[in-house]
Amino acid sequence: MSTSNNSSKQPIFSLDMVDNSDMKEQERLLPIANVGRIMKQILPPNAKISKEAKETMQECVSEFIGFVTGEASETCRKERRKTVNGDDVCSALGTLGFDNYAAPLKRYLERYREIEVERGSQNRGGKSEDVNEENYFSYMSEKAPKK
16 A cells, blocks of 8 residues: 655645646546445445446546536636636536536535535534534435425
């Protein structure tokens, strides 16, 4: 197992990094364990995933993230901003023809921001409800308007 020494504390991605040729393969790809974990969540409990399937998916999702981020980055460059935000990602998905993903992601982003506002007011009120990646979806289903 190799470890990376990131003593320079440089970000893995910045808007100044237009050409990915300087990046090492491990820095360009999502960790394969994370990709495998996401894939396993969709499959039946007894299903197996080959190393080849994980590596293929790892390459695809990493490329997709780079593709969308590049488009979002271009918007920021045109607007002379250095920070890519959630709205930029949603807009990039739409621009690239992923409208089926852009609309739900926009709703997710709006709800996320609402939760952040709620958390901020709860923190000022004393009681803090810890909402993190693990319990976000259950938290959202409780907060979602009932049909």
